[in-house]
Amino acid sequence: NKLWFQMLETGEKLKKLGYEETYTKPNLFLKKIKFTSEENGEKREEVVFASLMGTDIIPIWDDPRPYVWKSKNLPFKYFLPEFILLKRAGCSPRGSFYDECEPGGWMFGLDGIPSGYCKRCGKDILNLVNWEILNEDFFKLYRKGIHQNIEVNYCETCKNIEYAMREYRLQHVEDFKICELCGIKDAQIKHHITYNPEKVIRVCRSCHGKIHHKEFPNPLWKEKRNQD
Ligand SMILES: [Zn+2]
Ligand SMILES: [Zn+2]
Ligand SMILES: [Zn+2]
Numbered sequence: 001n002k003l004w005f006q007m008l009e010t011g012e013k014l015k016k017l018g019y020e021e022t023y024t025k026p027n028l029f030l031k032k033i034k035f036t037s038e039e040n041g042e043k044r045e046e047v048v049f050a051s052l053m054g055t056d057i058i059p060i061w062d063d064p065r066p067y068v069w070k071s072k073n074l075p076f077k078y079f080l081p082e083f084i085l086l087k088r089a090g091c092s093p094r095g096s097f098y099d100e101c102e103p104g105g106w107m108f109g110l111d112g113i114p115s116g117y118c119k120r121c122g123k124d125i126l127n128l129v130n131w132e133i134l135n136e137d138f139f140k141l142y143r144k145g146i147h148q149n150i151e152v153n154y155c156e157t158c159k160n161i162e163y164a165m166r167e168y169r170l171q172h173v174e175d176f177k178i179c180e181l182c183g184i185k186d187a188q189i190k191h192h193i194t195y196n197p198e199k200v201i202r203v204c205r206s207c208h209g210k211i212h213h214k215e216f217p218n219p220l221w222k223e224k225r226n227q228d
Pocket of ligand 3: 190191192208211212
């Protein structure tokens with residue numbers, strides 16, 4: 001049957017990406033990730049899990065996509081590239097961090113999970129981006145002039161171009177009614193980030209929807225929500 005074949009295919013892809021099936025639990029795969037601890041310089045090994053076992057709520061027959069999570073002490077910046085590699089291989093991974101995002105948890109800006117390729121020149125930046133930045137507060141960075149979406153979606157050269165263009169667009173937000181988040185023209189909506197001090201950003205309908213969308217916990221949305 002078709003689903004069975006799809007699962008076999010996913011299993012093959014996982015093996016190619018360096019995952020091994022565990023002995024104790026069939027259909028549970030894991031990949032060992034070696035890295036150097038930033039705290040003490042020690043060599044460490046942690047694990048990324050990819051499960052084709054299904055969950056109590058969603059049997060694997062209903063959704064054959066692998067469920068992916070990491071061991072507790074694997075830093076996020078080593079986990080996200082693995083997740084992106086699974087996406088690239090066509091495994092359609094599901095990540096617990098996306099479905100049950102904790103407060104202050106991992107955010108993916110407004111663009112979803114990045115592809116790891118520069119959006120302008122196509123360069124592979126999977127191992128060049130500091131993914132840890134997605135663990136930081138989107139809005140705190142935004143106030144410092146650092147834009148998560150730019151940081152994780154462009155190579156070093158194109159990043160500078162993006163920031164320059166963003167700067168230019170921001171100068172003309174009012175003139176041209178440009179969305180401050182995606183840069184699209186004709187942004188008609190003024191969204192309150194904070195009321196005191198009053199800070200308003202001009203956004204397009206699409207970005208505004210994303211800011212307020214329930215299933216997309218976004219700091220901008222949360223700040224607004226808390227004040228309503
Ligand atoms: Zn580039
Ligand atoms: Zn927009
Ligand atoms: Zn709003």
